[in-house]
Amino acid sequence: MLEQAKIGVDVLLKLEEWGILDQVVKFIGLKTSHRLLIVGASGSGKTAFLKHLVDDDSHILADERSSIDERKEGKLQGSLFELITVPGQDGQIERGNRLDVYRELSRGEPVGIIHVTSNGYHEGPAKLAEVFNEDRSVRDSYLTERRNEEVKSIRECLTHLGGNQGNARWLITLVNKADIWWTPEHGREVVEAYENGSYTDVVGEFFQGPHAICRYSVRNQVFYGTMPVSGFYDDTLRSRDHDNLIARILDLSSRD
Numbered sequence: 567m568l569e570q571a572k573i574g575v576d577v578l579l580k581l582e583e584w585g586i587l588d589q590v591v592k593f594i595g596l597k598t599s600h601r602l603l604i605v606g607a608s609g610s611g612k613t614a615f616l617k618h619l620v621d622d623d624s625h626i627l628a629d630e631r632s633s634i635d636e637r638k639e640g641k642l643q644g645s646l647f648e649l650i651t652v653p654g655q656d657g658q659i660e661r662g663n664r665l666d667v668y669r670e671l672s673r674g675e676p677v678g679i680i681h682v683t684s685n686g687y688h689e690g691p692a693k694l695a696e697v698f699n700e701d702r703s704v705r706d707s708y709l710t711e712r713r714n715e716e717v718k719s720i721r722e723c724l725t726h727l728g729g730n731q732g733n734a735r736w737l738i739t740l741v742n743k744a745d746i747w748w749t750p751e752h753g754r755e756v757v758e759a760y761e762n763g764s765y766t767d768v769v770g771e772f773f774q775g776p777h778a779i780c781r782y783s784v785r786n787q788v789f790y791g792t793m794p795v796s797g798f799y800d801d802t803l804r805s806r807d808h809d810n811l812i813a814r815i816l817d818l819s820s821r822d
């Protein structure tokens with residue numbers, strides 16, 4: 567979704583396949599503006615995703631932590647999208663900033679929410695010994711703890727923006743970093759855990775609007791410089807997942 571981006575042919579084909587091309591064409595003709603909130607646990611990939619969407623530059627240093635919200639604007643076929651990330655950490659400053667942004671977004675026009683998750687593969691300032699076993703596999707305890715953080719982050723967000731009176735219009739759960747966890751044998755299970763597991767129960771408690779779950783990967787990156795990518799997630803899948811996401815954003819934003 568680059569500055570002044572046009573909708574690509576593959577996205578149009580997808581919209582046609584879903585039977586919503588007319589709805590989206592009508593919507594983009596209105597050239598309206600929309601707010602998108604990008605939330606998620608620290609290290610799940612929010613900043614990289616934002617840059618990837620707007621600047622086409624996803625290079626983020628692993629220890630580049632943001633303590634306040636980051637905002638960028640992108641135009642897609644004349645419609646303006648304002649994208650806002652909030653910091654994921656638990657520190658006082660970060661939490662305060664996050665809650666300020668939620669309060670701001672609870673007023674005015676409804677908001678589309680993109681929850682960035684990554685099956686627990688959060689990369690940040692953690693010590694390698696916390697993340698890896700001696701044999702260099704990732705500790706189950708690390709992944710479990712980080713997956714709990716993912717649930718915590720969406721619960722907190724929907725506490726403020728969900729509910730009958732809430733300003734959340736739709737939710738996309740981005741299951742990011744597919745380059746790490748996607749394999750033909752087990753990749754589907756990872757996505758299903760977000761579709762059917764306790765994650766969905768928590769979402770359902772606070773939000774009854776439209777919810778889509780999208781596999782995604784911003785880039786290939788060796789996890790903590792230690793664990794290589796799975797090798798099954800190639801550029802064809804990456805661009806297909808990206809088109810699917812853009813089509814889904816257009817679908818959800820253009821519904822009445």
Ligand SMILES: Nc1nc2c(ncn2[C@@H]2O[C@H](COP(=O)(O)OP(=O)(O)O)[C@@H](O)[C@H]2O)c(=O)[nH]1
Nearest residue numbers: 608609610611612613614628743783784785787
């Ligand atoms: N392997 C992999 N790493 C990613 C992906 N997206 C982001 N990262 C890396 O994960 C780390 C944390 O990303 P960042 O955007 O800072 O996370 P944030 O704390 O949620 O803003 C960075 O080192 C990113 O380069 C991805 O799709 N795959």
Ligand SMILES: [Mg+2]
Nearest residue numbers: 612613631632
């Ligand atoms: Mg960040």
